[in-house]
Amino acid sequence: MAEILVLGAGMVGVSTALALQARGHSVSLVDRGAPGRETSFGNAGIIQAEAAEPYGLPRDLGTLWSMVTGRSNDVTWSMRGVTQMAPALWSYFLQSAPRRHAEISRTYAQLTARATADHAPLIEAAGADNLIAREGMVQLYRSAAAFEADVADAERLARDYGVRHRAVSGADYRREDPALQRDPAGVLHWTDSWSCSAPGCLVHSYAKLFASRGGRLLEGDAASLAQSGAGWRVTTAAERVTAEHVVVALGPWSPTLLRRLGYRIPMIYKRGYHGHFETKRPPLRPIVDMDNGVVAGQMQAGLRIATGAALVTRKAPVDLRQLDRGRAAISDMLEIGGRVDEPQWSGTRPCLPDMLPLVGEAPRHKGLWFHFGHGHQGFTLGPTTGALLAAALDGETSEIARALAPAHRI
Template identity: 55%
Template sequence: MSEILVLGAGMVGVSTALALQARGHAVTLADRRAPGLETSYGNAGVIQVEAAEPYPMPRDPMTLARMALGRSNDIAYSPAGLLHQSGALWRYFRASGPRRHKVVSQIYSQLTARATADHQPLITASGSENLIARDGLALLFRKAIDFDAAARAAEHLRAAYGVASRAVDGKAWQREEPALRLTPAGAVHYTGSWSASDPGGLTAAYADLFERQGGRILLADAKTLLRTGSGWQIDGPDGPITTKAAVLCLGPWTGSYLRRFGLRVPMVLKRGYHAHYDAPLRPRRPFLDADNGVVLSPMTRGLRMASGAALVPMDAAADPRQLRRAEAAVGTLIELGPRLEEPQWVGTRPCLPSMLPMVGAIPAQSGLWVNFGHGHQGFTLGPTTATLLADAFEGAPSELQKALSPAVQMI
């Protein structure tokens, strides 16, 4: 047994703390805020087993031109955001070529395939069944040509990775989803995905479980982390805390934080927004309105609309234009109802240009580990990469973890 500090209490950090605790270690989980209040709070809440292939950067000139001209609501950017991330975006572009994307997808699909199975024991032990729905995720299309293409893509996912789905014509889908105001061309329903009605609440429930099982949670700033002779030290509320090992799970903040240790890991930071609505009729399950690049998820707080990605600096002021544009257009599909009053939530998908999370020990930095870079699927993959990291910590790394390790990814 050794003492381990896990820094960052989002879905990834909380899951990592639990996995290391399950191996018998004394674990301290530290964050500058309470667990589950950042990216793991504001996402669309889907546990996405259908996301077997990570999002490549579009490479065809037409799509890039549409994005550059601001005609696509999936992605927005600011010149400062592009400049700031230019190195990472170039790497992302290169990794998105068909051959490399196929290799990456073979790795990634092994993670998503086990995501629900890895969440289940934590859902049960934390008493969170009431937050989970097992109704899948739907992708909705207004144009037949888009629906046909999506149905073909779903067939590919089934053939390549065994992802279950059904393609349903628009009329039949409207019967299943009476909340819809118009008949879409069709829906692809990925039946194996789950969803949480309160993603931050689920993260917090996992953190409560960790604490009930003897784990320690405290407020601390990662900026105070120091290497000591044989381990690591951080300033806790009651003085310094020393441990043998530290695991950084700081989500989108991890890349800039690693610079303190002389490590350069460029990240693609894809900002997103959400808003809640008091919809008179809620959909039965989360769905992507493909034309508008937003996911609508029935949640405890209301119907949550989560936006596409904006490439802007982390500290840029909120500019929820994507959300507002979608709000106007989504209204033809479903009655949103009044928007609930709340401060504008902003979060950042922590993406690595490789499209893979980085999981494992940092070479030449004894006792320093990372688990971050889960991009669009960190809520899905937290428990899975946590298990991979804990196995490696025990000296039994899997082939999957080796493929995600800093030793491989930092080359």
């Protein structure tokens, strides 16, 4: 049994702590706030079993031009943000080349294929089944041509990865989901994905499960991390904690912490926003509006509309253009009422240029472990990569673990 510190209590960190605990280790989970209150709190709440291929950077000139000129609501940007991330964005562009993206996807698909199965025992043990719907998610199209093109691509994903879907005409789907106010051109229904009505609450439920099994939840600042003899220490509100191993699971904050230890990790920071709105008819399943770059799904707090990516600096002021545009655009399909009065949330997706999370031991520091860089899928993949990291810490290896390991990637 080893003493282990896990820094960061989002979905990735909490799942890591549970996986290490299940292997008999003594684990302390450290965060500056309550579990699941940062990036894990604000996502669209979908466990994306359908996401066999990671989001690459578009390479066709038409799509890039629509982003550059601001016509696309999928991505907004600032000159300062793009300039600061330029080396990482260039690497991301190169890694998104078709052949390289296909290689990456062969690894990525092995992760997403396990996602719901790895969440399932935690959901049951945490008593959180009331938060989960197993009805899948849908992509909604207003363009028949775009719908037909994506149906063909969905059939490829089914052949290559076994991802299941239904292609449904707009009229048929409107009969299935009476929340729709008019017929779309078509709908792709990804049947294997699950959705969660309160993502932050699910993370909190997992954290309570960890504590009930003897784990320690501690409030502290990860910036206090320092080497201590043959191990590591961090200062918490209650005490100074030492351990043989430390896992950095701080999402977008991870590169800043690790820079002090000599690691230069390029990252693309994709900011996103959400807002909750009143509605009398919530959609049957979460809806990805393919024309307008937003996801709409019913949450405990109301209808959540979540945005795409804003490539801005970490300290850039709040900019609700994507949320406001998306809310107005999807109103032709859904009845959307007033905004729920709440603090404005924003969070950052921690995306690495090669689109795979870093999972494994640091190349130059014994007992230092990386577990971050999940991009859009930290909520989906936390339990899966948590299990892989726990196995690696115990000396086990596998082809997929080697593909995610930091040693050959930084």
